[in-house]
Amino acid sequence: AQSVTQPDIHITVSEGASLELRCNYSYGATPYLFWYVQSPGQGLQLLLKYFSGDTLVQGIKGFEAEFKRSQSSFNLRKPSVHWSDAAEYFCAVGAAGNNRKLIWGLGTSLAVNP
Amino acid sequence: DGGITQSPKYLFRKEGQNVTLSCEQNLNHDAMYWYRQDPGQGLRLIYYSQIVNDFQKGDIAEGYSVSREKKESFPLTVTSAQKNPTAFYLCASSIIRGPGANVLTFGAGSRLTVL
Numbered sequence: 566a567q568s569v570t571q572p573d574i575h576i577t578v579s580e581g582a583s584l585e586l587r588c589n590y591s592y593g594a595t596p597y598l599f600w601y602v603q604s605p606g607q608g609l610q611l612l613l614k615y616f617s618g619d620t621l622v623q624g625i626k627g628f629e630a631e632f633k634r635s636q637s638s639f640n641l642r643k644p645s646v647h648w649s650d651a652a653e654y655f656c657a658v659g660a661a662g663n664n665r666k667l668i669w670g671l672g673t674s675l676a677v678n679p
Numbered sequence: 680d681g682g683i684t685q686s687p688k689y690l691f692r693k694e695g696q697n698v699t700l701s702c703e704q705n706l707n708h709d710a711m712y713w714y715r716q717d718p719g720q721g722l723r724l725i726y727y728s729q730i731v732n733d734f735q736k737g738d739i740a741e742g743y744s745v746s747r748e749k750k751e752s753f754p755l756t757v758t759s760a761q762k763n764p765t766a767f768y769l770c771a772s773s774i775i776r777g778p779g780a781n782v783l784t785f786g787a788g789s790r791l792t793v794l
Binding site: 574597601606607608609610611616659669670671672 | 683685719720721722724767769771778781782783784785786787788790
């Protein structure tokens with residue numbers, strides 16, 4: 566079955582600390598991979614995407630993610646977290662010609678301590 | 680700037696009433712989507728449309744209806760048949776070809792509360 570797992574429901578980090586949010590997927594086709602961020606009461610904003618090529622992708626707001634096919638993972642990282650990064654983060658998986666079948670993780674809520 | 684506008688931001692409804700949520704986009708995207716978001720349940724697809732006058736049910740279409748009379752507009756009606764309509768509703772759009780068809784642009788959402 567196709568699925569996306571974000572193992573951590575809540576994460577709390579201190580401002581300035583590094584961050585890694587995990588995303589594992591199960592998907593039959595070659596995946597397209599996405600990370601979105603959602604501030605409270607707002608819509609989702611695309612942080613970064615992977616279609617093909619270089620497995621380390623850079624996104625907005627200083628985020629990056631690495632696609633590891635052997636581990637079926639697409640973890641999101643940031644070297645130094647800012648208080649404004651507190652939000653909900655969603656991982657999603659899609660495939661060519663299949664945009665309506667995006668599979669979403671349940672999200673990871675990030676809190677940032679001052 | 681191009682984007683998606685959802686209205687109203689907050690909506691209260693009495694049981695038994697139908698309500699319609701508006702979604703308008705000026706991105707010239709062919710595809711539009713409605714998602715429902717509940718705490719701890721991620722995003723669930725209600726309906727999607729890839730062309731005017733055509734739309735398909737998503738995973739949780741029961742109790743909802745949509746129309747796509749214009750490329751820019753994709754309103755969602757929450758009917759009285761929807762047993763638990765209190766939720767946050769998100770509209771999104773995308774192109775329909777290439778890898779970018781998987782890249783969704785979202786509106787700011789509408790929060791519906793049934794009293």
